[in-house]
Amino acid sequence: MVGSPPGSERRGVAFDLVIIGGGINGAGIARDAALRGLRVCLLEQGDFCSATSRWSSRLIHGGLRYLEFAELGLVRESLRERETLLATAPHLVKPLQLLVPFYHGARRGPATVRAGMWLYDLLSAGKSLPAHRMLDAGAAAALLPGLATGGLRGAATYYDAQATFPERLVLENLLAARALGADVRNYWHVERLVVEGGRVTGVLARDLRGGGVARLAAPVVVNAAGPWVDQLLGTLPGRRLRRCIGGSKGAHLVVDRLPGMGDTACYAEAGADGRPFFVIPWNGMTLVGTTDIPFSGDPARVTVDAAEVDYLLAETRRLFPSAGLSRAAVRYTYAGVRPLPAATGRDQAAITRRHHVRHHRLVARGLYSVIGGKLTTYRSLAQEVVDRVVRRLGRGATACATAREPLPGALSDPAPLAADLTARTGLPPAAAARLAGLYGARAADVAALVTRERRLAAPLVAGGAAIAAEIVFAFEAELAATLGDCLLRRTMLGLGADRAAAALPAALAVARDHLGWDAARCVAEAEGFAREAAALDVPPA
Secondary structure, eight states: OOOOOTTOEEEEEEOSEEEEOOSHHHHHHHHHHHHTTOOEEEEESSSTTOSTTTSSOOEEOOOGGGGGGTOHHHHHHHHHHHHHHHHHOTTTEEEEEEEEEEETTOSSOHHHHHHHHHHHHHHTTTOSSOOOEEEOHHHHHHHSTTOOOTTEEEEEEEEEEEESOHHHHHHHHHHHHHHTTOEEEESEEEEEEEEETTEEEEEEEEETTTOOEEEEEOSEEEEOOGGGHHHHHTTSSSSOOOOOEEEEEEEEEEEOOOTTOOSEEEEEEOTTTOOEEEEEEETTEEEEEOOOEEOOSOGGGOOOOHHHHHHHHHHHHHHSGGGOOOGGGEEEEEEEEEEEEOOSSSOGGGSOOOOEEEEOTTTOBTEEEEEOOOSTTHHHHHHHHHHHHHHHHTOOOOOOOTTTSOOTTOOSOHHHHHHHHHHHHOOOHHHHHHHHHHHGGGHHHHHHHHHHOGGGGSBSSTTOSOBTHHHHHHHHHSOOOSHHHHHHHTSOGGGSTTTTTTTHHHHHHHHHHHSOOOHHHHHHHHHHHHHHHHTTSOOOO
8 A cells, every 4th residue: 555645644524434445335335324314435446336346247136046055045135135126226127037948967957946946936935026937948949049959958937137237326326325415436545544542533545536645534434345355454553354355256258149139148057167157138239257266366457368258158159059159249358356255275156145244343443344245235235234333333323224215216117208308308219218228217317418508419429329418417417537437337338339439539529518628638538448448358369
């Protein structure tokens, strides 16, 4: 960690709680704590949702695989939380049908799959999604055209859910927290934890964009830094703590939509090692993943390697041979580091996906670290953490409301809003549908910019649905600080098939004309975005 010269820090505001980490766990904790009336500050060293939370398989799932390891409690919690997100964030979390094929010679045969499905349904009693069905080989092939039929014995089909863009799930939690008074900051790096008399009293943090260092005081600090948890704990004075995190790398490929693949995903057993993997319709393309490889390097530099590309392509070709999938079909790749609990001598797949909250009471009372966790269960994790924070502060607070309080953009059916936006603003139906689908109820706020300045209705790409107003909205209302933030984690154009190449010139023109960027900043922002986008490049064979 970089130190600061004596006297260079400025005294910050006092808070009840400082949260370090702007991924899904930190965002969920911030929202819950703010809803309960706590004075909250959240610090993220990069942009919000710029690491583990976004580089997942983008599923909100009950954890069918966890049944193999008898983690029934985690499955039950996951299924309950899936239902909660379907109700409180219906614009971001949607039902997804999955097909589980079983072949001759596979490790998991019909009896095993049927038993797992039965137990899965039992643990999710009262769910809103349909129960599983068992299919013969013909019905399975009809549901998922292109599926290999040689040796196919049958399949099961069931429902989980998909968060197409976890980036926006994180963002809406933060926007909700901010509306309740939380101080939410991206590009703030915590240089060290401040401990006095065996108690944490705050953090020393550097503003990476504005410069300067501030001491932010709080009697409770939550370390929700994901793969960086141990790095942050290394700033504590005195003895070294035992390692908390055992990183696991998960790689994914984004390929062209497989021929015949509709809205049903495939959850299958890899032929090479028996590990389950997904082939998922996503964002007009197909998402393939994931791997599970021990990782101990710098989480900021994790990338997909050639062997992982070959493995995932080979397994997808085996499952969908008629697709003729090759490296040329790979649009981009991504990898993230799961912050699993440290465990030696264990198979990665067997390491629990249940989260732990550790209080470092022996060295810094009031300091808590979040270890592990899943996208699906972030809300219940946040509730657990804030319950402990409230008890630590020794004050009354309102009960947790996040299980019933909708996120800011919550919208069950985007069609009526899209039609209304077209009628009121004259936006083309495709543009209005995009706004309602991506921003939910907050699409009306984006459309308000068009009413204010008609030029903002212009498409960013000729014939495309994204409009200029979205660029302005990202900076004015959604905490974007850079072009990369805007394209990769707000408008989501950077995760399209062309990674925003076609929209880039218009986006820069909008920033110049409506946000006051000069030529030098436009060049710097374009270069910064290019560096971020290059991290998704397919590695050489």
